[in-house]
Amino acid sequence: MSAQIRLVEVTDANRAAVAAVRVDPAQERFVASVEKSFQHAAENPAARPWFRAVCDGDVPVGFVMLSWNVEPGAGVYGPYFLWRLLVGAGFQGRGYGRAILDEVVALLRAEGAAELLTSYVPGDGSPEPFYRSYGFVPTGETDEDGEILLRLPL
Template identity: 80%
Template sequence: MSAQIRLVEITDANRDAVVAVRVHPAQERFVASVEKSFADARDNPEAKPWFRAACDGDVPVGFVMLSWDNVPGPGLCGPYFLWRLLVGAEHQGRGHGRAILDEVVALLRAAGATELLTSCVPGEGSPEPFYRGFGFVPTGEVDDDGEIILRLELGSRP
């Protein structure tokens, strides 16, 4: 099934509905909540956080946050880093995650980016297989939190 996803700016009008998007409880150790993401964005302005609600029609089904064109340095990957990607538990398995990443890739290409980095905690239930299936490959690096770093060459996606 092909999801029709729009990335929408988060406003006072949709904030509560976006914050209510939650992953399966078993996934919570791998993906921080939307509320935690807002706090991380506020506390780390040097990471140049960019975030959007992922909506199917008018319904928020997910959330995405990137570091957008930041200067890589200690604790900062980039210049483009997929910081958070989550799809609500009741919306999973419908292609929303891939559709969100397709939208992100299109925006990054339009901005002139050539690669997107992300990281994930390895282990049972990790999103690593999802990222690899999308085309991300491990860089061989591990961050300070023990997460593996993955790279997507934007020219490799159709």
């Protein structure tokens, strides 16, 4: 059975609950925390960060952040770049990651986007197999931090 989720705007009322969503400690080297994501969004307005809490009912189970319809430039990939995707440790293995991508892809297709880019830190336990199983393919490029870039044709 696939997960039922909603992408919810982060507000003052839910921000602390969303920031409390944490991945398994073994995954922390592969994805920044929600709080760090808020910080990165504030520090990089030119990347046009768009982020949402991922909720199952009223419970935050994950977080997603994209660069939304941005002009690619130095250190900014786009026009649509999946900057963060995380599912809380206690909610993994239930289809939430795929459900999040399904929602994001539907939104991007409605915008007329041709592709979604993302990147991952290589290593044992990386999200590469998840992204590849969803249909992302390597671009042959790495970013300035050594992350491998992937693209999903829409």
